[in-house]
Amino acid sequence: MAAGGERGRTAMRAAAKTNGTIRARLLTLLTLLALLITAFGTAAQAAPSVTSTDTQAAYLAAQLRTDPVYVTDQLPREIPQSTAPDFAKVAQRTGVPTYVLVLPAQATTGVGLLDAVHDRLGKDGLYVLIDESTVTEAKAYGVKAPAADAATVAFYELPYDAGPLRSFERFTDAIAQGAEKAAARAESAREKYNAGDEPADLYIGPSDRENQSTLTGMAITGVPLLMLLLVPYVRRWWRRRPGAAPRKQDKQAKGKSKSSGRWILAVLALATALAITLTAPLVFDQTRSSASPPPRAIDLNARLDRVAKGLAEDPVYADPESPRVLDTAQLAQLHGRIEKFSSSKGGGPVFVVLVPQIYEDESQGDEEAFTAAVRDKLGGKDGVFIVAGPLDGYINVFNYGLALDTYSAFFDLPESISYGDSKADEADDHLLGERLDDLMVILDKTARTDEPTTPGDPYPATDPIAEDELRPLYYGEFWSGLFLGVLAALLFFGLAAAVLGIVRVLLRRRNPEPLPTAMLPQVSPAAPSLSYLRETATTEIRAMTTAFGTGETADARSLDRYEATMVLVDEASAAGGSGEDLDVLRPAALVVIIVLARATRAALADEDTTRCCGVNPLHGPAKSSRHVRVSTEGNRRRMLPLCDRCLNDTAPNDYPALLLTLPAPDDDSQRTPYYEDDLLSAAPEGYTKLGRKVRESALAH
Structure with a gap:
């Protein structure tokens, strides 16, 4: 009995030991299973960030x-x-x-x-x-x-x-x-x-091309016009500069030189305009504003076809090139909400596109244009299209054909859904899963209407094939540049004339010319030759300009007479001569120059002279007036102002012989009384009226 009890106790201890071992092993197994479950849960929570990359x-x-x-x-x-x-x-x-x-x-x-x-x-x-x-x-x-x-x-x-x-x-x-x-x-x-040595840009933009067109137009008109204005002016200025020697040239050769000079300058100006027109496209040879080649139709449709194919198989399409922003659970929840809305009363299909919208894409970053193009690829299916950018996190919603009050619902979307808040900005996935879920809640609650609504046609994007092509050089702003070139040439000419005028004044101050009183004629003939009038006029112009100087001390009288004289001098220059080369002027104009030049010097000297001698204006200032005979035939008399000589030292019958007559331009033997010339007829009336007559005559011509 004892032995049997001992064996029983031994068996019981062995069974208890065996059961303890089994329990220990089972507990260990359960512990390992719990650890595996915990580790799996932790891995599942961390899965989105790892899986996205x-x-x-x-x-x-x-x-x-x-x-x-x-x-x-x-x-x-x-x-x-x-x-x-x-x-x-x-x-x-x-x-x-x-x-x-x-x-x-x-x-x-x-x-x-x-x-x-x-x-x-x-x-x-x-x-x-x-x-x-x-x-x-x-x-x-x-x-x-x-x-x-x-x-x-x-x-x-x-x-x-x-x-x-x-x-x-x-x-x-x-x-x-x-x-x-x-x-x-x-x-x-x-x-x-x-160090700041950055490489220069290789391409220009549309505004740069407009500037090139404007500059080309200005050059085509401005440069030739400036040549036509400035070259003759500078040439005349050089010949009239203080201290310049008078030129003597054969009359026939001089006429040919003037004519050929004008033609040569005109041809050069025209050649310059033509050269600028032909070479400008070679200088401004850019044709495109970007290094990107023009896309083909297959390039522009590649992404649209890819997205449309994906949506035909699944209402949610995530761009595989971009980081993943929705995990498996979020995708399953989004699919469930889409299915629920599609089967609800007044609902319909919902398409979610998780694709970036970039300025360089086929739609130029326009979500509405992108959505319309994708819908066309889907055969024009109706439904709500949601475009969510996996890179920037922006969400846009468009309703095509569903009876929903989306005007108020979609236009008033909270910014936390459309653009995201600060938390969404910091998150790698922009919290798109949560925001899309909130959007579906709003979509479920959107009021149904009796008629379907659509957003209408999208705003057209620029032509991707031609958007980088620059306009032709001779286009647009080129035409306004032609007008600006004329204005620029006139402005530059005015500035150049002002500078040359200042230089003339400085030259006169630095190198004053002595008054050539010894060269002034002491005798005034009644029938002077044409050569005499030219030489005397040239001498008087030099004396007048030297005496006038800068004009700072000139009064109104001397200034008026000086300007009237220079009108005739400029007329000679415009006709192809120079200030000291008066061959182009007719005899009456030469006499007026002599008279007014002397009157200018008299005014500068503060001499009280208002009129010249009516018998011969070359005699000098008049002292008084008297009726005198002006012809040997008959007894015809005229009231004329007379100089001191004609007043006191001349007999009544001698006046016709002293009367100034003018030679014909081509024949000294043919003489006409000076007062028959329209310009000189004002000489007896005074220097003021003579100067006015000169200006009126210049305006008339």
Whole structure:
């Protein structure tokens, strides 16, 4: 009995030990299971951030597995997909396996994208990331290539508008040079850039082309017109400058020279205008405002076709090139809400598009234009289209054909849904899952209407094919430039005339000419020859201009007489002569110059003279008036002012012999009384009326 009890107790202890071992093992198993569940839950909570990068990298790696160069379809205005062969050709210059990703800049901001793509692809080589403008990142895995230095060279050696393809070319050139040369080149480029020596832009914009057109128009009219105005003026100024010697030239040769000179100048001006017209397009030879090539139709439709195909299979389409912003649970919840709304009374289809909206895309970043194009690809399906940007987090909603009061509901969406708040800005996923859920709540509560509504036609985007083409040079502002050129030429001519006038004054002050009193004629013949009148007029002009000086001390009388004299002098210059070459003037004009020049000097000397001798204006100032005979035939008399000689030393019958007669321009033997000339007839009436007559005659001609 004792033995049996002992054996029973031993068996019970053994059974208890066995049961304890089983319980211990079961407890351990349960503990491990709990730890696994906890770890799985923690991993599940952290899954969105890891999966977002991994999903994007997995998609890009799959594309590179097919082709080592991948060009996005989201930048057709800047980098059409059709340029992929160009990037592939340039990539061969590196000499190592090269994998190229051309993506929107915002889609490449994630840290470690190239690392993730390399891990997914599992191939060594040179990995290059390119955005809309330049090479943004490059890494070498298992190969020797100065990736960082080459990227620095591409960034600092080229201007911003060089374009991504040219940037990649510069990058591969640096890679091919080797590590040492690439490092030196990168350091030199960085130093120049930091010193302010930035590379000049390669392209111009529409406003620059307008400026070029304006400048061309101004040059075509302004330069030739300035030649026609300034060349003769400067030539006359040079001949009339103080101290210049008078020119003597044969009359026939002089006429030919003047005529040929005018024709030569006119031909040169016309040739200049023609030369500017022909050479301006060679100087301003830009035809495009950007390095981007014109996209083809297939480039502009590639993304739209991709999105439409995805929506035809699933009402929620997430762009695989962009970081993932909705996890599995959020996608399932969004699908459930879409299904609920679609089956509700007055509801309908809902399409959610998680695709970036970028200025360089086919719709020029216009969500409404993008939505309308996608809807057309879907055969014009009605429904609510929600466009959410995975890169910026913006949400836009458009209703096509559903009987919903979306005007008030969608236009008054809270900004926390449309644009997000500060928390959404800080989150990598922009909290799009929560905001889309809130949007679906608003959509469920939107009032139903009797008639369907649509947003109407979207605002048209610019033509992506022609938007970078510059207008022709001879277009638009060119025509206004022609008029501005005339104004500019006149303004420049006025400034040049003012400067030359100042120079003339300075020359007179520095080199004053002595008054040539010894050269002044002491006798005034009654029948002067044409050569006598020319020489005397030239001498009197010199004496007058020397005495007049700067005109600072001149009174109104001397100034009026001086200006009237210069009217005739300028008339000679305009006719092809110069201030001291008066051959072009007729005898009466020469006499007027002599009379007014002497009257100017008399006024400067403060002599009280108002009229000249009526018998012969060359006698000088008049003292008094008297009736005198002016012809040997008959007894005809005229009241004339007389000089001191004619008043006191002349017999009544001698006046006809002293009367001034003028020679014909071509024959000195033919004489006519001076008062029969319209211009000189005002001489007996005084210097003031004579000067007025000169101005009236100049205006008439």
